[in-house]
Amino acid sequence: xxxxxxxxxxxxxxxxFASCDDVYDHVAEPxxxxxxxNEQTVNGFSFTLGSDISNAVIFTEDDLMSETPxxxxxxxxxxEMAEGATLKFVVEASDTExxxxxxxxxxxxxxxxxxxxxxxxxxxxxxxLYGKAxxxxxxxxxxxxxxxxGTTSSLMPNPVVLGPASVTxxxxxxxxxxxxxxxxxxxxxxxxxxxxxxxxxxxxxxxxIFTILVNNVQGYFKIVPKSSxxxxxxxxxxxxxxxxxxxxEGDIIIEDSQAMQVTxxxxxxxxLNMMEYTYSIEIIGEMAxxxxxxxxxxxxxxxxxxxxYNRNFDFKYNGFVYFGEDNTEFxxxxxxxxxxxxxxxxxxxxxxxxxxxLVASEAGMYKIDVDLSGSPVYSMxxxxxxxxGDATEGGWDNSTxxxxxxxxxxxxxxxxxxxxxxxxxxxxxxxxxxxxxINNLSFGADNIPVTEEGTYEISLDLSDSxxxxxxxxxx
Numbered sequence: 001x002x003x004x005x006x007x008x009x010x011x012x013x014x015x016x017f018a019s020c021d022d023v024y025d026h027v028a029e030p031x032x033x034x035x036x037x038n039e040q041t042v043n044g045f046s047f048t049l050g051s052d053i054s055n056a057v058i059f060t061e062d063d064l065m066s067e068t069p070x071x072x073x074x075x076x077x078x079x080e081m082a083e084g085a086t087l088k089f090v091v092e093a094s095d096t097e098x099x100x101x102x103x104x105x106x107x108x109x110x111x112x113x114x115x116x117x118x119x120x121x122x123x124x125x126x127x128x129l130y131g132k133a134x135x136x137x138x139x140x141x142x143x144x145x146x147x148x149x150g151t152t153s154s155l156m157p158n159p160v161v162l163g164p165a166s167v168t169x170x171x172x173x174x175x176x177x178x179x180x181x182x183x184x185x186x187x188x189x190x191x192x193x194x195x196x197x198x199x200x201x202x203x204x205x206x207x208x209i210f211t212i213l214v215n216n217v218q219g220y221f222k223i224v225p226k227s228s229x230x231x232x233x234x235x236x237x238x239x240x241x242x243x244x245x246x247x248x249e250g251d252i253i254i255e256d257s258q259a260m261q262v263t264x265x266x267x268x269x270x271x272l273n274m275m276e277y278t279y280s281i282e283i284i285g286e287m288a289x290x291x292x293x294x295x296x297x298x299x300x301x302x303x304x305x306x307x308x309y310n311r312n313f314d315f316k317y318n319g320f321v322y323f324g325e326d327n328t329e330f331x332x333x334x335x336x337x338x339x340x341x342x343x344x345x346x347x348x349x350x351x352x353x354x355x356x357x358l359v360a361s362e363a364g365m366y367k368i369d370v371d372l373s374g375s376p377v378y379s380m381x382x383x384x385x386x387x388x389g390d391a392t393e394g395g396w397d398n399s400t401x402x403x404x405x406x407x408x409x410x411x412x413x414x415x416x417x418x419x420x421x422x423x424x425x426x427x428x429x430x431x432x433x434x435x436x437x438i439n440n441l442s443f444g445a446d447n448i449p450v451t452e453e454g455t456y457e458i459s460l461d462l463s464d465s466x467x468x469x470x471x472x473x474x475x
Contacts, residue, residue: 182221201436295330319465
């Protein structure tokens with residue numbers, strides 16, 4: 001009888017909060033945080049983490065394909081409810097007990113008033129909270145719950161909060177570096193440095209794409225992950241299922257892997273998608289990777305001129321050139337001599353092979369873009385470089401300026417950095433910024449971490465358009 005009186009009092013209280021036909025129509029705003037525990041009693045109901053996640057969970061591909069329900073919350077005790085009444089839940093997952101970041105977990109209730117989901121849905125929730133890396137992750141669950149009796153649902157005023165539960169999501173192993181090996185380098189696993197695939201420098205599980213541009217790769221090849229390169233071992237070297245496969249796309253495998261084959265001469269772009277373990281080959285043929293910039297700044301010598309780089313093999317070139325004096329004249333050449341096309345001013349930002357000299361009206365370092373994919377055009381922006389980020393004294397609001405030395409061709413600054421992150425950016429704006437790997441900086445790439453506070457000398461070298469790089473030296 002006491003249980004019935006308690007339940008009646010609880011129901012009268014919550015009827016002021018919610019009564020509706022649809023369980024999900026009205027969800028009360030929960031408090032910001034709750035005490036975490038393995039079992040929790042709320043409004044006379046007792047709950048615990050489900051038996052399927054009470055121990056550490058490590059998902060497999062087979063788990064994700066299974067329809068077997070996974071119990072994530074179990075109801076261990078309830079007040080006496082009307083015959084036929086059930087509990088319904090709306091469940092959120094978070095990576096912290098404060099529930100600052102939440103993702104709804106698709107779920108439903110079973111006949112025992114337990115919350116069930118699928119391995120696939122739980123796997124996706126963990127990846128949404130933490131990313132795709134296959135590491136053990138702690139998740140916390142917060143469930144708003146209702147008593148449903150016929151067409152009436154009554155929201156209980158306090159949610160249940162449980163956790164943490166440890167879940168390891170399914171994802172392939174993705175290493176941070178990959179290398180090409182094959183006829184092009186005599187199958188020498190100790191000679192791979194010149195055949196490294198490019199990558200953005202981001203988390204490999206967020207950006208699993210690796211690319212390499214190689215000339216005259218004609219012949220057989222395989223893929224070497226960093227771990228195999230470091231060990232100088234053939235164990236772990238990857239290929240495809242068919243020896244000598246000339247298909248331009250296919251699957252990457254490790255066990256019993258066979259070599260792929262390129263039959264065409266010239267430049268080739270090979271792309272790896274390591275999340276899907278697939279490869280693709282783009283036959284490009286003959287095309288200049290660099291465009292040279294001779295002019296009054298270096299004695300009109302194409303042989304020693306700075307260059308712009310065609311980094312995406314799309315006939316679009318960019319890079320940085322320093323002009324030491326106002327009104328410096330220059331041109332673009334496709335060869336290290338004057339034998340090939342020499343592009344000059346075609347008017348209104350266009351280029352012409354019979355045009356006059358181009359002009360940099362002010363001294364300084366310019367970012368130059370040239371597009372030869374259609375009617376030739378160019379643009380150039382004078383740049384002044386600095387540091388930006390929460391590791392710098394100016395935070396994310398104000399750049400710390402750097403100084404350019406024409407003798408060393410370096411931008412440098414000595415400054416205090418705290419722990420945090422920073423990037424290089426030009427002209428106190430975000431149109432031109434560099435980040436990612438400090439030894440191979442990319443436009444718009446990730447922030448650069450600083451793990452120790454102190455005074456640092458930082459440099460930025462833009463002299464090689466094929467590879468922008470910096471240095472960070474603690475003093």
